[in-house]
Structure formats: C-alpha cells, structure tokens
Amino acid sequence: xxxxxxxxxxxxxxxxxxxxxxxxxxxxxxxxxxxxxxxxxxxxxxxxxxxxxxxxxxxxxxxxxxxxxxxxxxxxxxxxxxxxxxxxxxxxxxxxxxxxxxxxxxxxxxxxxxxxxxxxxxxxxxxxxxxxxxxxxxxxxxxxxxxxxxxxxxxxxxxxxxxxxxxxxxxxxxxxxxxxxxxxxxxxxxxxxxxxxxxxxxxxxxxxxxxxxxxxxxxxxxxxxxxxxxxxxxxx
Numbered sequence: 001x002x003x004x005x006x007x008x009x010x011x012x013x014x015x016x017x018x019x020x021x022x023x024x025x026x027x028x029x030x031x032x033x034x035x036x037x038x039x040x041x042x043x044x045x046x047x048x049x050x051x052x053x054x055x056x057x058x059x060x061x062x063x064x065x066x067x068x069x070x071x072x073x074x075x076x077x078x079x080x081x082x083x084x085x086x087x088x089x090x091x092x093x094x095x096x097x098x099x100x101x102x103x104x105x106x107x108x109x110x111x112x113x114x115x116x117x118x119x120x121x122x123x124x125x126x127x128x129x130x131x132x133x134x135x136x137x138x139x140x141x142x143x144x145x146x147x148x149x150x151x152x153x154x155x156x157x158x159x160x161x162x163x164x165x166x167x168x169x170x171x172x173x174x175x176x177x178x179x180x181x182x183x184x185x186x187x188x189x190x191x192x193x194x195x196x197x198x199x200x201x202x203x204x205x206x207x208x209x210x211x212x213x214x215x216x217x218x219x220x221x222x223x224x225x226x227x228x229x230x231x232x233x234x235x236x
Contacts, residue, residue, distance in 0.1 A: 015214040016195050022218040026067045037065055040072050040082035053113040053140060055080045055233070056102065060120025060146075061091050061162050068119055070221040071145075071229060075117065078230065083109065091121060092162040095172050098125045103133035115233050116142035119220060121166070123147025123188070123201075124173070130182045141185040143232045145225065146194055146216050149203045150177065154196060180205055187232040191219045207232070 043051055055075050057068050065072070065084040072082050085105045088098055102125060106114060116126040116139060123144030130139050148155075151168030158164050166173070183205035190201035193214040202208045209232075211224045219225050 012193065012195075012214075015193055019195055019215040019218050022215065022221070023063075023067065026069065026217075027064070035066075037072075037082075037084035037086065040076045040084070043076075043079065043081055051081060052079045052233075052235070053115050054083060054111050055115050055117050056083045056085070056105070056111070058085075058102065058116055058118035058122030058126050059088070059091055060122055061166075063091055063119065063121075064089075067217065068117075068220060070226065071117060071119075074226050074229060075233065078233070080115070080233065083111065091125075094165065095121070095124050095128050095176075099128040099133055102126070102129045106134075106138045112136075112138050113140045114138055115140055117145075117229065117233070118142060118147060119145045120147055120196075120216065123149065123186075124176060127176050127179070127182065127186065128172070130185070131176070131179045141187070143187045143189065143229055144201070144203075145189050145229075146191065146197060146219060147188060147201050147203075148173075148197045149188065149201055150199055152197045152199070154198070187228075189219075189225065189228050189232070191215055191222075194219075 057065055057072060059065055059067055076082050085101055087101050091098060118126045124147060126142045148166050151173050152166045155164055155166035183203055186203060186206040188201045188203045188206045189209045191211055191213045194216045196216040209228050213219055213222045213224055
C-alpha cells in the first residue's frame with residue numbers, strides 16, 4: 001500500500017467516525033431535548049417577506065425529524081413554514097406505507113405548492129408520493145439529500161428488513177427507478193464520499209449536485225449543503 005492510499009484510507013475511516021458521531025449526537029439530543037416541531041410552522045413575529053411555499057421534512061430510516069434540525073432552522077429562517085409528520089416515528093415502515101402518511105398529512109392540512117426536503121430513505125418516500133399519491137399535485141418539487149435512488153450494495157449484508165429494503169434488487173426501488181416522469185422536479189444532493197451509498201445518488205433527469213464533503217448524516221449540517229438547499233428551494 002502506497003502512502004497516498006494509506007492516507008486516503010485513514011481519511012475515509014475518519015469520515016465514518018465523524019458521520020456516526022454526528023448521528024448519535026443528534027439522535028440523543030432529540031430524545032433528551034423535547035421540541036415541538038409545530039414551532040417551525042409559525043412565522044409570526046419574524047421580519048420576513050410573505051411566506052414562501054410550505055416545506056415537508058422527510059427523514060431517513062431509523063431517523064426522527066431532529067436529525068434534520070439544521071435544515072429545518074435554515075428553511076424556517078428563509079420564510080418557509082416547515083411541517084413534520086410525527087406519525088412516521090422512526091421511519092421503519094415500508095416506503096409505500098410511509099408515503100401514504102405523507103399524502104394524508106398534505107390532505108389534512110390542505111397544503112399546496114409543497115417542497116419536500118428529504119434525507120436518505122425520505123427521498124424514496126417522497127418520490128413514491130409524487131408519482132402515485134398526489135392526484136391534486138400538491139407537491140411542487142423535492143430536494144433529496146443522500147437518497148439511495150439506485151440502492152446500496154451494502155444493504156444486501158443486512159438481515160433487518162428496514163435496511164435490506166435498500167438493496168438494488170428491491171421491488172419498490174426498481175419500480176421507482178423505472179418511473180422517470182417526476183425526476184425533472186427533483187434536486188438530488190449527495191457528498192463525494194457517502195459511507196452508506198458508495199454509488200452516489202445521481203438520478204436521471206434530475207438536477208444532480210455532488211458536494212465536496214463527506215458523510216451520509218453529517219452532510220446535513222455542512223455549509224455547502226445548506227447553501228445548496230437554499231438555492232434548490234428558492235423561486236429564482
């Protein structure tokens with residue numbers, strides 16, 4: 001092994017460590033510090049221009065909405081009322097069942113011109129909702145962060161159904177891959193090194209953005225990611 005290869009390996013291992021440190025911190029923070037996500041819907045008292053379109057956050061598998069707090073803070077500060085579907089809980093249900101909860105939330109709150117902002121599995125849920133559960137076209141577009149649109153080869157190594165479902169051979173994943181008509185309304189953002197999705201998150205026909213950062217979870221708090229989300233959700 002050359003010195004360059006060794007340095008790269010050390011860098012990748014350090015990226016893994018930092019990624020897991022990030023997710024452990026924010027998951028624990030969400031359990032200890034209880035915050036009502038409804039505060040992100042309230043724009044009263046803020047010195048902002050007229051409210052921007054509503055945003056619906058979609059976390060990944062085994063994630064609660066707290067993991068996306070940096071993104072929620074950004075979007076709320078920009079003037080978007082931010083919604084969270086707490087009925088997703090830890091988001092371990094199949095993609096289709098979770099997408100039905102999303103569609104129900106949109107109907108119950110009569111949300112329109114919605115921007116979905118999703119992380120990991122959330123992007124699959126969002127795309128299913130866009131393609132199969134949005135007859136009134138309530139969803140305008142989606143920003144997907146670190147979403148395994150093409151699956152992950154690592155998923156085959158897990159016996160847990162909630163994770164194994166990300167195998168490239170999964171039926172729902174393949175169904176979504178064949179569905180191209182909404183891809184032009186999706187912005188897919190991912191890091192140049194994602195420990196969980198080695199193939200990246202490029203989506204045919206979408207706006208694809210690879211960022212010069214590392215991590216599957218830690219990307220959510222990176223300056224580059226927040227700038228990319230701000231741009232993707234703007235009206236310009």
